Amino acid sequence: MKQYTYFPGCAMGSTGKPIQASIDAVCEVLDIELIELEGWTCCGCPGESINELAATAIATRNLAIAEKFKLDMVTACSCCYRNLLAAHVTYTEDPRIREQVKKALAATNLEYNGTLRVRNLVDVFINDIGLDVIASKVQRKLTGMKVANYYGCHQTRPYGPDDHEFPVWQDQVSEALGAETVFFPLKAQCCGGTQLFSNKEMIYKLLYKILDNVEKHGGECISSTLCPLCFTNLDANQGRINNRNGEKFEMPVLALTQLMGIAFGLSPKEVGLNKNISPALKAVKPYLKSKVQEVVK
Amino acid sequence: METETIKEAKSFVDEVAAEPGGEKINECIQCGVCSGSCPTVEWWQYPPRKIIAMIRAGKRDMVLSSTSAFNCVTCYSCTVRCPRNINPTQLIHAVEAIAEREGYKPKTPTLTLHRGLRDAMMQGRVWELRLAMLFYLKTSLLEGMKMMRVAWDLISRGLMPLLPPKQTKKGGKEVTAILKAVEAMQKSGGAK
Numbered sequence: 001m002k003q004y005t006y007f008p009g010c011a012m013g014s015t016g017k018p019i020q021a022s023i024d025a026v027c028e029v030l031d032i033e034l035i036e037l038e039g040w041t042c043c044g045c046p047g048e049s050i051n052e053l054a055a056t057a058i059a060t061r062n063l064a065i066a067e068k069f070k071l072d073m074v075t076a077c078s079c080c081y082r083n084l085l086a087a088h089v090t091y092t093e094d095p096r097i098r099e100q101v102k103k104a105l106a107a108t109n110l111e112y113n114g115t116l117r118v119r120n121l122v123d124v125f126i127n128d129i130g131l132d133v134i135a136s137k138v139q140r141k142l143t144g145m146k147v148a149n150y151y152g153c154h155q156t157r158p159y160g161p162d163d164h165e166f167p168v169w170q171d172q173v174s175e176a177l178g179a180e181t182v183f184f185p186l187k188a189q190c191c192g193g194t195q196l197f198s199n200k201e202m203i204y205k206l207l208y209k210i211l212d213n214v215e216k217h218g219g220e221c222i223s224s225t226l227c228p229l230c231f232t233n234l235d236a237n238q239g240r241i242n243n244r245n246g247e248k249f250e251m252p253v254l255a256l257t258q259l260m261g262i263a264f265g266l267s268p269k270e271v272g273l274n275k276n277i278s279p280a281l282k283a284v285k286p287y288l289k290s291k292v293q294e295v296v297k
Numbered sequence: 298m299e300t301e302t303i304k305e306a307k308s309f310v311d312e313v314a315a316e317p318g319g320e321k322i323n324e325c326i327q328c329g330v331c332s333g334s335c336p337t338v339e340w341w342q343y344p345p346r347k348i349i350a351m352i353r354a355g356k357r358d359m360v361l362s363s364t365s366a367f368n369c370v371t372c373y374s375c376t377v378r379c380p381r382n383i384n385p386t387q388l389i390h391a392v393e394a395i396a397e398r399e400g401y402k403p404k405t406p407t408l409t410l411h412r413g414l415r416d417a418m419m420q421g422r423v424w425e426l427r428l429a430m431l432f433y434l435k436t437s438l439l440e441g442m443k444m445m446r447v448a449w450d451l452i453s454r455g456l457m458p459l460l461p462p463k464q465t466k467k468g469g470k471e472v473t474a475i476l477k478a479v480e481a482m483q484k485s486g487g488a489k
């Protein structure tokens with residue numbers, strides 16, 4: 001059993017619910033225990049565009065609490081991941097900000113010593129669990145499924161350990177599940193999730209580019225980063241975007257852990273697939289009938 | 298003797314350099330990699346590289362009243378590619394922060410969104426429904442109506458809770474205390 005402190009982040013309790021359900025289910029199979037950080041609050045990311053210092057201070061509060069447990073802290077939401085990690089980097093490397101954040105934290109008697117490791121769940125899958133263990137848990141091999149892995153921004157940029165331009169870890173996981181991965185150049189291009197409210201036309205165009213890119217390169221479904229913002233943006237907005245042929249996109253979108261759960265033999269409901277808005281079920285249906293043995297499409 | 302323009306240029310560039318993330322503005326070599334990497338650049342009147350040039354030329358009002366910087370979707374594509382390690386993402390955020398603080402009114406609802414997000418953060422945990430409703434009340438109810446379909450898709454699946462998120466009292470209190478301390482430092486000029 002591997003143990004981690006877990007920082008869910010605000011969106012995992014709302015738009016991220018299907019992702020969280022699949023994370024819980026998959027972690028059980030992989031013998032990972034995620035212990036929710038008690039008293040966690042917003043990671044600070046929503047404030048960063050207009051108040052970097054406040055965002056860093058709020059993030060560091062969470063770091064200070066988590067540090068006491070002497071476990072790595074894991075997040076699945078990419079925005080939380082980046083902002084918490086950014087706060088750690090700034091705190092340890094920038095003496096000016098460190099002093100200011102220290103002062104702010106003093107209002108709560110909390111102190112951060114800079115010893116916490118902030119990690120993304122995909123990093124844990126690859127580096128702590130391993131692809132061979134993941135492959136060994138597969139009950140329904142996803143043979144023939146053409147999966148396009150979408151990473152978004154903050155899982156890798158600017159700090160994540162996977163490649164910033166062409167990350168591969170999600171692809172490796174999908175391959176371990178037996179799926180065929182599709183390379184598409186926009187796999188780590190921004191989906192614009194943060195500005196969906198205020199800049200809709202711009203965001204629809206970013207989404208169009210990604211979905212079109214997936215289609216053009218032969219992707220039959222998207223396995224998305226575990227970020228609720230990216231996931232929801234891709235999953236919920238297709239009904240408003242036309243593809244090249246002037247029809248609405250109907251690309252199944254699954255979070256990576258939903259795909260893993262299906263391959264591990266779990267039911268669609270156990271991995272929250274009943275809550276996806278895109279036709280996600282369609283992508284996995286051919287594989288649901290068979291358990292244990294390999295399915296050929 | 299310095300001319301007025303040079304003085305102005307110096308003071309604006311120093312102002313940006315004093316912001317978190319603005320520190321390295323003088324090291325920019327104007328290569329344009331940031332603008333070339335930016336997925337939203339077609340919406341910027343002044344792309345990121347140009348903004349840096351304008352800041353160094355002292356074009357304070359032009360930069361701060363432009364909507365350009367508010368098109369930044371914080372993707373960090375520019376940051377991982379900048380050959381001078383400048384962190385253009387944060388530099389652009391610094392421009393947004395100054396414009397917001399100084400009461401500039403660039404014509405974009407994104408400024409309202411950023412304020413809403415910041416306020417949501419101050420509640421301890423973000424409640425999306427409240428964030429969305431306040432945003433559309435302040436900007437455009439018509440746009441809000443257009444989002445009803447997607448809102449319903451989410452609400453009917455329980456993905457946009459109608460009630461505020463549960464959180465510990467202590468957490469909320471600590472966040473308030475920390476943000477008050479930050480605000481006090483920023484007001485006294487000791488921090489940006």
Ligand code: SF4
Pocket residue numbers: 324325326327328329330331332345346349378379380381382383385
């Ligand atoms: S990429 Fe860096 S050095 Fe080049 S113009 Fe942009 S900020 Fe300046």
Ligand code: SF4
Pocket residue numbers: 331334335336337345368369370371372373374375376385386389
């Ligand atoms: S971080 Fe902002 S400025 Fe930089 S490439 Fe992305 S959207 Fe453009």
